[in-house]
Amino acid sequence: MAKAKPVARRLAGLITRDGPVSVARFMEIALGDTDGGYYAARDPFGAAGDFTTAPEISQMFGELIGAWCADTWQRIGAPDPFALIEFGPGRGTLMVDALRALKALPACRDAAHVRLIETSTVLCAVQRKALHDQDATWYNSLPPADGIPAIIIANEFLDALPIRQFVKSEGAWRERCVDIDPQGDGFRFTLGTGVPQTPHAPELLAAAFDGDIMEESPAIVSLVGDIAARIAVTGGAALFIDYGHARSAVGDTLQAVQRHKPVNPLDSPGAADLTAHVDFQRVREAAAAGGARCWGPIDQGSFLTQIGIRERATQLRAAADTHQTSDINAALTRLIGPAEMGTLFKILALSEPRLEQLAGFEYGADHDA
């Protein structure tokens, strides 16, 4: 690997020294390595980057999430102060739009202590610029509760956390690992030695066929458990928005994207975005174990429609020229259209257990769509 990039060299060195690494370790290094990891080294958003997220499509997305936060703040008793926390804020666009919407309820805006959780120094700098006129504090993991309730948002964050994969092979489950490809210059999948602890899904495991893959993200389970426990004790709510499936299932969802196109997940560690679909059933289980009430998941299209995206689009169109009107219409279709992000993306909320209603979840708590 003479000409390999730093991340590929580091992975190759690790594998040569210790043997194949788990898919989770591969993802962790490819995405987070401080020397050339995917997020550490770049701003990947937009047409010139690798992908576009909902807040980058339209201001309506962040504004509606802000309105949801303000509504939730009232439902939890209008605490002052409270922590408004965003995980993985990207370019800071969602938070800028949300804070603008929060101004409609000045007491809520005044009570909010904005906390951003970001590990990428490049994106931290972009966020600081976007939020230059706001009082905000940055962390690289969930900050201490300090006894105050929290409203937490995370858009396309859970999908960036590492997953482990398990393959059924000759009737037994083995961990899927990554090795150096002896035939070439890169990496290949292999099976780990030993008997791994598989996810707790007895029926799915038993019904699986040889070659089937099961996934589990210990990082998601642990983070959601911590957030749920915090909300159960100090109060508040959390909103997770991501692509994924409502129920656990077998299947390989590891994917890589570079310049808006799918690429082989092992081909360019550090240069391609690596993600996996979120297993919302596991998220619900982790949240329930942490003591929080769960809402959803429901489709992004239903959620945004219930909290007023069509009405917001109508307001914006009233002051728009023809070109802007067509942009608003296109953004609306992209965000809520069933063939676009409307059904692929799901929303799951957690709240303190006593909460009886939460905006956007018309079916109530503990009900998945």
Ligand SMILES: C[S@@+](CC[C@H](N)C(=O)[O-])C[C@H]1O[C@@H](n2cnc3c(N)ncnc32)[C@H](O)[C@@H]1O
């Ligand atoms: C796909 S981007 C989503 C950005 C933003 N939420 C949006 O919707 O535009 C993932 C974000 O999570 C950050 N990130 C990834 N892994 C992280 C981790 N372990 N801890 C904190 N932030 C992380 C990335 O740097 C990036 O800001």
